Amino acid sequence: MIQAGKGARFSLSGALFCCVVVLLVLCFVSLLVGAGEVGPVRSLHALLSSGDGEARFVISELRLPRTLLGLVVGVALGGAGVVLQSATRNPLAEPGLLGVSAGASFAVVLAIGLGASAATLNLGVAVLGALAGCLLVLLVSQVRGVGDDPVRLVLAGAAFSGILTAISSLILLNDQRSADEIRFWIIGALAGRPQDALIWSTPGALLGLLILMPLIQPLSALALGEKMATGLGHHPALTRFGALTGVAVLVGTATAAAGPIAFIGLVVPFVARRLVGPDIRRTIGVSLLLGPSIILFADILSRLIVRPYELPIGVITALIGAPVLIAVVRSHRIPTL
Amino acid sequence: MNFTVFKYARRLTGRLALVGLIGMASLGAAAEGRSVDTAFGKVTLEGTPTRVVALSENALDVAVSVGAKPVGSVATRGGNDISAYLKDKVGDIKIVGTARQTNLESVFALKPDLILAPPDLAKNEYEKLSMIAPTIVPKATSFQDWRINVELYGAALGKEAETGASINRIDNRIEALKAHITPGQVASVVRWNPQGPGIMSAHLFVGQLLKQLGFKPTAMAEELQSKPHSDPLSLENLSRIDGDWLFLSTLNADGEQALQTARQQPAFSRLRAVSEERAVSVDGQIWSSGASGPLAVNVILDDVEKAVSAQ
DSSP states (O other): OOOTTTTOSSOHHHHHHHHHHHHHHHHHHHHHOOSSSOOHHHHHHHHHSOOOHHHHHIIIIIIHHHHHHHHHHHHHHHHHHHHHHHHHTOTTOOHHHHTHHHHHHHHHHHHHHTTOOOHHHHHHHHHHHHHHHHHHHHHHHHSTTTTTOHHHHHHHHHHHHHHHHHHHHHHHHHOSTTHHHHHHHHHOOSTTOOTHHHHHHHHHHHHHHHHHGGGHHHHHHHTTOHHHHHHTTOOHHHHHHHHHHHHHHHHHHHHHHHOOOOSHHHHHHHHHHHHHOSOHHHHHHHHHHHHHHHHHHHHHHHHHTTTTBOOOHHHHHHHHHHHHHHHHHHSSSOOOO | OHHHHHHHHHHHHHHHHHHHHHHHHHHHHHSOOEEEEETTEEEEEOSOOSSEEEOSHHHHHHHHHTTOOOSEEEEOTTSSSSOHHHHHHHOSOEEEEESSOBOHHHHHHTOOSEEEOOTTOOHHHHHHHHHHSOEEOOSSOTTSOHHHHHHHHHHHTTOHHHHHHHHHHHHHHHHHHHTTSOTTOBEEEEEOOTTOOEEBOTTSHHHHHHHHTTOBOOHHHHHOSSOSBOSOBOGGGGGGGOSSEEEEEESSSOHHHHHHHHHTSHHHHTSHHHHTTOEEEEEHHHHSSSOOSHHHHHHHHHHHHHHHHHO
16 A cells, blocks of 8 residues: 655645645735735725725725635646646646646637637636547557656647647637637636636536545555556546546636636645655645645736736746746656656 | 940940930929938939838828828738728738738739838848838837828828828817817726736827827826837726726727626726726727828727717
């Protein structure tokens, strides 16, 4: 059996407790600071007592919705990241890097390009696109010489994303009408999303997690190798397929809600493994807390760096994520999961 | 022998010189050779050009407005054809590139006798184009008076009188329209984006027109001295784009729909201009892209007139 806590620095309960505290603090800060004139002190007044109308408006109509959306998107991307890494046994696997997010956003761009404009349609389309991206990952990972080399799998994903981005740009060039709508599906953001984005993305994220929960045990066994997992009574192929379906639902939901946000799925499992060791039964809980923490942290920075303007959140997550990617690749042996 | 050859040669040169003189005189009678002051020095032009290639929306606008029929132009930014407001006026025209990149071979194939280039044309690009035909690169940037480049292109086309008259007509129209506008109202022009609008500089051509009409820009638009538009403004700071009028520039064909989408954003719908029904959606290709010729001016004045008279 897997030794619980092998390579862990913290006990699971200790790590979970720290993550909860960090997440709560970030939620609080996310309500307190912004790019506008309503500073932390005014916000605190508005939160504690009645405060002034402007501050109350900014907190309840602008900061609260984006904070809640950040929580849902963070949970979805954090969960998707850690499961995708387990299912592909690749520490570089990340929905953004492997082309799953690109599949989701491309599907939406294609739908808009073909004339669809209903926002509700986007969720289904994005999940289908993410599913197509996941199936491609599954196919590529079966190719001898590519599947067992983490870096090559990422290269395949980069090529796939590159093709989809090129076609998206082509649609953008040809279709002036949807240019404004499509731009969002290339950058991604938490601010200014329609109010119902939260309402339909929450069940989407919950559904994805429900699909994944029964698969955590089999995925953990998969880490011992296909033969061992089969010997323990699991079905590796079925487990992989189920896991990637769950990942597709999560990534599709997150993309439909906030556009493509890269690197969260890479950073979260990386930090989670450092905290509690490589076993997915231990990392999954921590990841579901770390995901929203990193999203909120990036979102807070995106409001503060270029005040009174804002940066797209994807820029910040890339700044955080790229060094992690380099660190993982540069470490002499890439740990196989 | 030697002497005869010399005499013959002298007679020939004399005749050639005579032919040359007559030729120049007849040209001068048709249209005087005129010198146009461009960013890359003086360019001398003769006659009325007939095969004009306009490498910017503004140049095309000016050419069409004086009745010239350019043979080639570039696609509007973000599209693959001539901007919609010029499309039905240009007739048969060849696309020779995009606003960012000109296809030199296509330009060459058209055998132009005049090339009207945008102000920011790079020197190496200019050197190549000027080998094909006289190339006019304006000195004035889009932050200077829009009339300067209209007049320059007009002079290059040999239609100074026409551009002068159309500028006069525009000035008269502005004076007439101004009478219906309460002076000192704040008018804001933004590029709409659901994550936060980009503010258009008050010093560009649309800003110049609005100022002449008696509107005042927002402080943030005034501050944009050298950038055409700002980064996306945080929704928390949306009050900084507020004023008496809000011109919402979108690239969507259905501007009304874009306005409806914007209204769903609570920070937008509580703006004074929006709650008082003075937020107007306008065509981004004219209001916030490269257009700045007389035809674009008239579209903008139409939009303003419509908005003001609806009150």
